[in-house]
Amino acid sequence: MSQLLYQDRIxxxxxxxKTAGKVLALTGAGISTESGIPDFRSKDTGLWHRYDPQEVASIKALKKDPKSFYALNFQWWDTCLRARPNKAHLALAQLEAMGWLLGTITQNIDGLHQQAGSQRVWEVHGHLRECYCLVCQHDYGLEQLRHRFHCPNCGGLLRPQVVLFGDRMSEDYFIAEKVMSGCQLLLVIGSSLQVQPVASLPYLSRGIVIINKEPTAWDEQAQLIFREPASKVLWDLVNSMEKSTGPYY
Incomplete structure (x- = not known):
């Protein structure tokens, strides 16, 4: 099926x-590379080819040396915070608004789906909008970490609202598992499907479509595979859906 010409696959x-009763998207770092955010596992350019995630992005690393942890991680967090949605994010928001997509489950912490206009987003690895104190649980905006990484309220260590290595999964992950119930088609976009437990979510869908530049462990089970850029595939999909059903207003 994946050997079909591009337009035939679209x-x-x-x-x-159109025939699926419930369609969801699952997005990974690859959907945001066109917004200037590096991914994690691509050969040569992925962040985890330069750093050991257990050493730089774990709760253990944060507690051991908060100053070094934040100095390193803010280098790429700032890239996320400066980024703007690309056409792939905008296309998913439009598919949701048109009623063809129930919502988006994302591994990304960049918040670009919400910026693009998506209303139903489950951030299974957390987000960069806030941080909180490990002792008193008081919440602060992420900017607090630029000034000090100890709580103004009690002096405890502050941490971001992201899922670090060694953490339990976010509440959004467990909600996403429930949302996946009855899913007829899952669009996997920009994810290598290597990180558990998110990599097991496709088991909960009757069918899957892969939109990813590199092979994944799920390619053999996929109904369709696209190696083209996500922005091209998803925007062509929106245009084709509009032509077949009429314009969305």
Whole structure:
């Protein structure tokens, strides 16, 4: 199926979405690379080819040396905070507004889906909007970490609202598992499907479509595979859906 010409695959994707009763998207770092955010596992350019995540992005690393932890992680967090949605994010928001997509489960912490206009987003690895105190649980905006990483209220260590290595999953992950119930089609976009437990979510869907530049462990089970850029595939999908069903207002 993946050997079909590109336009034929787009037509089949349109047909699959139109006949599916419940469609969800699962996005990874690859959807945000066109916004200037590096991904994690791509050969040579991925962040985890330069750093050991257990050494730089774990709760253990934060507690051991908060100053070094924040100095390093803010280098790429700032890239996330400066980024703007690309056409792939905008296309998913439009598919949701058109009623063809129930919502988006994302591994990303950059908040670009919400900026693009998506209303139903489950951030399974947390987000960069806030931090909180490990002792008194008081919440602060992320900017607090630029000034000091100890709580103004009690002096405890502050941490970001992201899932670090060694953490339990966010509440959004467990909600996403429930949302996946009855999913007929899952669009996997920009994810290598290597990180558990998120990599197991496709088991909860009747069918999957892969939109990713590199192979994944789920390629053999996929109904369709796209290696083209996510922005091109998803925007062509929106245009094709509009042509087949009429414009969205």
């Amino acid at each position: 037509i089949k994707l349109v047909e699959s979405i």
